[in-house]
Amino acid sequence: VTTAPASTTPIERVTIGLLGCGTVGGALAGLLHAQRSTIVARTGVEIVIGRVAVRDPSKVRDVDLPAEVFTTDTMGVVEDPDVDMIVELIGGVDPARGLVARALDLGKPVVTGNKALLASHGEELYTAADAAGVDLLFEAAVAGAIPLMRPLRESLVGEPVSRVMGIINGTTNYILTKMSEEGASYEDALAEAQQLGYAEEDPTADVEGYDAAAKAAIIATIVYGAIVQADEVYHQGISDITADDIAVAARLGYAIKAIAVVEAAGGGGDGPAEVAVRVHPALVPVTHPLASVRDSFNAVFIEGDAVGELMFYGRGAGGAPTASAVLGDVIDAAVNHINGSSARIGPLGRAIVRPIDELSSAYYLSLAVMDRPGVLARVADEFGRHAVSIRSMEQHGLGDEARLIFITHTSQESAVQATLAALRELDIVSDVHSVIRVVGDED
Ligand SMILES: NC(=O)c1ccc[n+]([C@@H]2O[C@H](COP(=O)([O-])OP(=O)(O)OC[C@H]3O[C@@H](n4cnc5c(N)ncnc54)[C@H](OP(=O)(O)O)[C@@H]3O)[C@@H](O)[C@H]2O)c1
Numbered sequence: 319v320t321t322a323p324a325s326t327t328p329i330e331r332v333t334i335g336l337l338g339c340g341t342v343g344g345a346l347a348g349l350l351h352a353q354r355s356t357i358v359a360r361t362g363v364e365i366v367i368g369r370v371a372v373r374d375p376s377k378v379r380d381v382d383l384p385a386e387v388f389t390t391d392t393m394g395v396v397e398d399p400d401v402d403m404i405v406e407l408i409g410g411v412d413p414a415r416g417l418v419a420r421a422l423d424l425g426k427p428v429v430t431g432n433k434a435l436l437a438s439h440g441e442e443l444y445t446a447a448d449a450a451g452v453d454l455l456f457e458a459a460v461a462g463a464i465p466l467m468r469p470l471r472e473s474l475v476g477e478p479v480s481r482v483m484g485i486i487n488g489t490t491n492y493i494l495t496k497m498s499e500e501g502a503s504y505e506d507a508l509a510e511a512q513q514l515g516y517a518e519e520d521p522t523a524d525v526e527g528y529d530a531a532a533k534a535a536i537i538a539t540i541v542y543g544a545i546v547q548a549d550e551v552y553h554q555g556i557s558d559i560t561a562d563d564i565a566v567a568a569r570l571g572y573a574i575k576a577i578a579v580v581e582a583a584g585g586g587g588d589g590p591a592e593v594a595v596r597v598h599p600a601l602v603p604v605t606h607p608l609a610s611v612r613d614s615f616n617a618v619f620i621e622g623d624a625v626g627e628l629m630f631y632g633r634g635a636g637g638a639p640t641a642s643a644v645l646g647d648v649i650d651a652a653v654n655h656i657n658g659s660s661a662r663i664g665p666l667g668r669a670i671v672r673p674i675d676e677l678s679s680a681y682y683l684s685l686a687v688m689d690r691p692g693v694l695a696r697v698a699d700e701f702g703r704h705a706v707s708i709r710s711m712e713q714h715g716l717g718d719e720a721r722l723i724f725i726t727h728t729s730q731e732s733a734v735q736a737t738l739a740a741l742r743e744l745d746i747v748s749d750v751h752s753v754i755r756v757v758g759d760e761d
Contacts, residue, residue: 329358332652333368335401337392337417338408339379342431342458343370345641346405346648347381353645363652371395371408396421403651405644406430415439422446422454427651427660431458431644437532437548440539444664453660455647460533461486461616463639464632465646470540470620471661478623479541482580483757486533488614488634489517489524490556490576494599495612498564498573504557516614527553527576530597534578537618541580544591544669552674554598563752566723567682570710572601573609577757583672592670594677599754601682601725606758675732680709680756682725685741686749689720693746697722700744704737705729719748728760 336343347367350357358364367383375388389395396404396417404421406428408414414435421428423446430436436443436459447454457467461484485491489511496507508525511517523529531551538546556576567574577600584592602609607629611617616634621627633639654660687693694713701708701724712723726734734753741747 329364330656331364332402335395335404336370337406339370339372341637342640343407344381345637346644349641349645351382365652369395403427422450425450427453429455429647433459433532437535441545448664453651457647458640458643460536462634464630481621484578484618485611486578487530492516492614526555527597530578534595538580538593538595542591542593545666546669550671552596556599567601575602590670594672601756603759678728678730680728682754684751685722688746700740704733706733706737
């Protein structure tokens with residue numbers, strides 16, 4: 319949005335129906351109010367909140383909106399002829415799905431921050447937006463405040479992106495930062511994150527990787543122009559990571575981070591895009607830009623054949639930061655609405671998502687073995703038999719037992735799993751402590 323209106327240009331008005339006025343919706347109302355004159359001056363469009371649907375209209379809210387705009391009638395807001403555009407900030411799949419679909423059917427642009435909805439029902443909604451020729455914008459759905467969807471959709475639309483790696487869940491990054499900087503246990507770091515409001519009372523969605531999987535699915539869809547759904551994304555949580563893993567990794571020159579990896583895996587051209595999408599803890603070299611992303615911050619690192627390397631960094635959540643991303647979409651959609659245009663996404667075909675077994679990665683492996691002659695050779699033999707080549711190895715004696723730490727070269731997942739299965743069968747191997755992928759220094 320770059321053109322300032324001539325002084326004689328009449329101000330156009332766009333009326334929003336806001337669905338949800340909680341953490342993000344409330345902050346959006348505040349920002350729209352505070353930025354009103356700037357928005358009018360820069361775009362010639364006045365954006366007003368006409369109606370607001372919430373669960374409990376009697377709740378006291380820190381927003382400068384008259385009581386009469388609040389209602390519980392969500393569909394009434396969507397269908398109100400005075401409402402030009404819908405901003406969905408309720409969250410979850412239902413009732414958001416039906417409300418967004420209805421708005422698009424009515425030809426009303428939609429802005430949403432709802433990753434759960436897009437990662438499960440994006441296909442039908444992108445198709446509906448395309449058919450209606452209206453915007454469906456969702457900058458806030460992935461990495462909160464960070465402008466990511468628009469750069470991916472617009473600036474990088476012609477870029478042959480080979481890989482996107484992201485720290486896209488602030489809760490797990492906060493927990494891993496506490497564990498690495500203060501030596502905290504996973505349990506203590508999680509409890510602190512909960513006290514500070516960074517983690518939910520039930521932290522499963524964050525710590526087991528569901529939240530990041532939904533966001534990774536959306537990134538893959540936008541980068542490769544083909545639908546990937548959250549349930550197609552391999553995800554592994556951080557609850558098995560120990561303070562000891564973090565200390566050993568640090569000694570070897572790595573940070574442990576919860577990483578989403580989205581990669582091209584063949585296909586394209588006239589056929590469907592083939593992609594690899596996964597979310598898991600990973601050793602990242604301390605020299606990699608993602609290793610320095612601390613606390614609850616998010617960052618997304620993009621590798622493209624022409625562009626080289628790019629990194630986007632910022633707040634992945636929080637009322638005001640997320641509302642900032644929503645506001646950018648609202649202004650874009652309002653200006654497009656006035657101009658009768660829209661930012662096209664689809665319709666999109668389905669991507670072929672490669673199963674994790676077929677993917678390759680380097681690995682960090684920590685084993686407890688009997689401390690006696692010939693053990694190392696026997697263990698190394700199992701790696702060789704499965705064509706997993708070892709990049710580095712450390713051995714520490716611990717009385718009758720020894721600890722072996724390996725970093726492998728890039729190897730196929732199925733070969734590494736077969737090696738581990740064989741090692742577990744050996745009576746000289748008493749335990750496989752840790753198996754963590756290594757990303758960012760591929761050979
Ligand atoms: N919070 C963040 O940092 C963040 C970051 C990125 C993306 N997002 C996304 O932004 C969206 C909103 O998140 P939030 O944190 O603002 O959520 P929130 O604080 O829980 O607010 C939800 C709002 O929706 C209303 N609501 C819930 N169910 C409803 C229903 N059935 N009918 C009508 N209204 C209903 C609630 O009404 P009451 O106020 O009456 O309860 C509340 O105003 C979600 O999709 C979330 O994933 C949030």
